[in-house]
Amino acid sequence: MKKLILVLLVFAGANLSAQVAKSRYIKVDDDKGEQVYEAIKAKTQKYNQSAEQGAHYTFYIETGPRAGQLFRARIEQDMAAFDQDGSPEEYQMWNETVAPHVTNDLPQVWYYNKEVSHEVTDLCQKPLRQVILYNIDPAKSDDFWTFRKRVYDAVVKSEAQLDMGVWTVFAGNRGVKCACRICSRKSRRDGFGWFGRVV
Helix, strand or coil: CCEEEEECCCCCCCCCCCCEEEEEEEEECCCCHHHHHHHHHHHHHHHCCCHHHCCEEEEEECCCCCCCCEEEEEEECCHHHHHCCCCHHHHHHHHHHCHHHEEEEEEEEEEECHHHCECCCCHHHCCEEEEEEEECCHHHHHHHHHHHHHHHHHHHHHCCCEEEEEEEEEECCCCCCEEEEEEECCCCCCCCCCEEECC
16 A cells, blocks of 8 residues: 655755665754754755765655654765765765764665656756655556556646656665656745655
8 A cells, every 4th residue: 555645855856867866864862953943054055065066955844753853865867976085184074074964764775767757847947845755565566557657648748837757765775666846847846745855
C-alpha cells in the first residue's frame, strides 16, 4: 500500500539534467537551532551556492515525526562528482560551527527518472508546490510505475503548467522508494507541507 506524505522540499536550483542526489536528515541539539541554522547558512553561501561548488539545499522540517530536524541535499550530474573533495577550509568551517551540535541520520542516494519526469523550465526560477514521498509495495512496483507513466503522459498531453521531477532511492532506503517533486509555473504558495527552506 502506498503511503503518501506531502512535503515542501525542493532540490531547488538543480540543473535539469542532474542525475543523482545525496541527502540526509540532521537532528539539531536542543537550544542550538538558531546557531546551527546561521552556521549552515554561512557555510552554504560561502562554499555551496553553485553546481561547480557542490550545491547543497537545506530545509527545516516543520511538522511530522521529524519536526525540528533539517533535510540537506546535494545534486550532481553523476556519482563521480561526489568523490571530489571540497576545500579544507569548507570542512573546517562545518566541523567547528555545525558538527558539534548535530547528529546525522538516514543518508540516502537518489537517481533521477527521466522517463517519467516532465521538466521544461529552469527550476531555479519556479516555485515549488509539493513533493510526494511514496512507499512502494515491491509486489506492486510494476503497477506503481505504470501509474507514474500515465501521470507523465497526462501532464504532457494536457500541456499542464507544471514541472514534475521523479527521483528514486537506490541506497539508504528505509521505506521511501520514490519522491515526486511538483513545481507550478503559475503561482507561488509558500509554507505548504512539511518542509521550509533554510538556505
